[in-house]
Amino acid sequence: MSKQHVKLSIGAVIIVASMVYLMFSGIGATGSTMYYMTVPELYQQVAALQGEAIRVSGKVTADPIHWDVRNLRLTFTMGEGEASVPVSYKGLKPDMFQTGADVIVEGQIGQDGTLVASNLMTSCPSKYEEEKPTS
Amino acid sequence: MNDVGGAALQFAFVAALYAIGTALIGVRTGRQEMIRSAERATLGVFALVSVAMLALLFAILTHDFRVQYVASVSNLSMPVFYLIASLWGGQEGSMLLWLWVLTLYGAIAVAQNLHRNRELMPYVVPTLMATSILFLAILIFAENPFHELPQAPLDGQGLNPLLQNPLMVIHPPTLYLGFVGFAVPFSFAIGALASGRLDSQWVRSIRRWTLIPWLFLTVGILLGGQWAYVELGWGGYWAWDPVENASLLPWLTATAFLHSVMIQEKKGMLKVWNMSLVILTYGLSIFGTFLTRSGVISSVHAFAESSLGVYFLIYLAIALTIAVALLVWRLPQLRSDHRLESVLSRESSFLFNNLFFVGIMFSVLWGTLFPIISEAVRGVKISVAAPFFNQVNVPLGLALLLLSGVCPLIAWRKGSVRNFQRNFLNPLVVSLLGVAVLYGSGIRHVVALISLSICLFTFSTIVLEFYRGTRARRASTGGTTWQAFLSLMTRNRRRYGGYIIHFGVVLIFVGITGSSAYKIERDIVLDPMEQTTVGDFTLRYETLESDLQPTHESVRAKVEVSRNGRYVTTLFPERRFYFAQNQPTTEVALRTSLLEDLYIILAGFEPSSTATFKVFVNPLVVWLWLGGLVMIVGTLIAIWPERGQPARIGARGTPTVGAAAEQG
Secondary structure, three states: OOHHHHHHHHHHHHHHHHHHHHHHHHHHOOOOEEEEEEHHHHHHOOOOOOOOEEEEEEEEOOOOOEEEOOOOEEEEEEEEOOEEEEEEEEOOOOOOOOOOOEEEEEEEEOOOOOEEEEEEEEOOOOOOOOOOOOO | OHHHHHHHHHHHHHHHHHHHHHHHHHHHHOOHHHHHHHHHHHHHHHHHHHHHHHHHHHHHHOOOOOEHHHHHHOOOOOOHHHHHHHHHOOHHHHHHHHHHHHHHHHHHHHHHOOOOOOOOHHHHHHHHHHHHHHHHHHHHHHOOOOOEOOOOOOOOOOOOHHHOOHHHHHHHHHHHHHHHHOHHHHHHHHHHHHHOOOOOHHHHHHHHHHHHHHHHHHHHHHHHHHHHHHHHOOOOOOOOOHHHHHHHHHHHHHHHHHHHHHHHHHHOOOHHHHHHHHHHHHHHHHHHHHHHHHOOOOOOOOOOOOOOHHHHHHHHHHHHHHHHHHHHHOHHHHOOOOOOOOOOOHHHHHHHHHHHHHHHHHHHHHHHHHHHHHHHHHOOOEEEOHHHHHHHHHHHHHHHHHHHHHHHHOOOOOOOHHHHHHHHHHHHHHHHHHHHHHHHOOOOOHHHHHHHHHHHHHHHHHHHHHHHHHHHHHHHHOOOHHHHHHHHHHHOHHHHHHHHHHHHHHHHHHHHHHHHHOOEEEEEEEOOOOEEEEOOEEEEEEEEEEEEOOOEEEEEEEEEEEEOOEEEEEEOOEEEEEOOOOEEEEEOEEEEOOOEEEEEEEEEEOOOOOEEEEEEEEEOHHHHHHHHHHHHHHHHHHHOOOOOOHHHHHHOOOOHHHHHHHHO
């Protein structure tokens, strides 16, 4: 290996090492990662998950949806099967939000077991189609 | 007509199988007529798939709701424009479009190479046809667009109102033209590997074939961002969502390839690397389609969950195994003609550039797949959010931008200190002065200052290149500066087209910097005739107006916008309710200027007409879209065939055969 190759390799190693470092420190940084679960999975361990950043997927249940336009506060229940969790979200009500809609919620479990959401996504701004009637 | 469409797909399937078999037997036995026959079959597949497309279009236009697809994406009240768009508004239709674009590219590649690349074609055809078979199999066995319902509904469900936007009409086809197009360079790479014709000719043949899909993908990604921005109403254009990432992955490796391929053309180096990038780009474009369609990663964009994933995974495994095996087999023939001579050379700066592109690709892939990886390794699904992507990619992206300024100014082979002083002193001074001015005008955001200083640096190196080139041209040919400038451009389209693309990238970085560092977001509640201020703007909510249309009911707020006591404009943020889909939509009111976008959403209203608004002031967003336009112009300049300069190309040390191929 020539001297130039050594220099070049050192440069490349430094770059690769810093990229690897960025990737690992990025994963460790606050707000970067969240436990991702369904409502039944959350339901089983609500107490243990208090204060952790979580991302939960489920359906909006038929329980009353309360939409306080003035304060942009949306409260509803998210569920799947037997399991359910109350959600409180501050922000806009997404267009496709309605009973039965698939939603993904990001936030934390509060003291009273409510999921305080910082982010609410309906799982289909561009899901091109409704649930298939057949299959 | 529906039977015709279904039958056309089945015939296409058979024809594609025929093409693969005939081409491979033809090349084994050396029978040219068999290879020709396989090529004609490729054209036949294109014709048959076109028939299927027309049949589906016909069903949509004639409102044939017996067809399940037609009933699910269109209805009687939709205008023709959106009826045509619903051809790719659902899963089956968009797969058919994917396939059609692929067979179109295949037909063009065959027609273009009737007398060129003859050794490669017997492998190019089967590779393209194998990809077609993947999609044909899905369309025939899993997601048949012509599937009929037992009983036709009276009216269809109609296209999702969120998709009824001109941007969304052109975004999917554009993206597909990009994604699918990478199949062509891939099949040429396979052709070169399988046939052993590994000289630089195949590389030259596919440069344009990579640039064209790259352009479409670039435009498709930007259009997607713009659609999200104007339609989804969250005030942003990029969320690091898995589906967005899926479109970015092949773009990153393709961009890396477009850079490193220059080293192979000029120096005969990096052959294995380039081959790997082509294979990787193709793999990622198939993988991206898989991610989007299989529902394996939950995304806000996800299509309906389906069993398609298996098809893609099996295909991807086979294709990559064959490609890698061929590559390993040909390794001895892929040795470099030259060696790197200096760390400070253009060659090595291209190498670093590639390292960054691939690094960004890995980090995006890592973040996107992290939920699956963590579930496999630790048993818990952990999802990765935007902060990760930003933290990793902001420094890497800025390093790349800096390189794009540095790279063109370093000499080939070996740079020197003098070379550095000559080329970098002025850009450095400009960039430092610029930062001082920005700091003086009150900008204290550190990352924004770094980013803008790099933007200025890169911009000034580009200007310097144009200035020097024009001056040299004028000195040798005379004429006015403008003439010299034009002749410079026309004689070095690739090089100066490339600089213009870089300029577009600089603009995009400026846009991203401004809109992410200085975004203002406010929720406000106003009674009629009440006013408030957001940033420099004073917003006065006047009245609420409602309106009944055939397809929807709309309610809009009239908001008068002024700044420093001067009237600016009147905006109408609106909410609509679509009857057919039983769905409300938010229509953003947007006022764009070069400095900032004022973006108002009507979040809701009470019977008393008290309304809640969400207001964003997004600085410099329009620079993103302008940068995209500049990138299109630059790419078109670079793609445009250079004519009548065999001498110059010859002087660069490439054989004239190659020059002829480059005209294609």
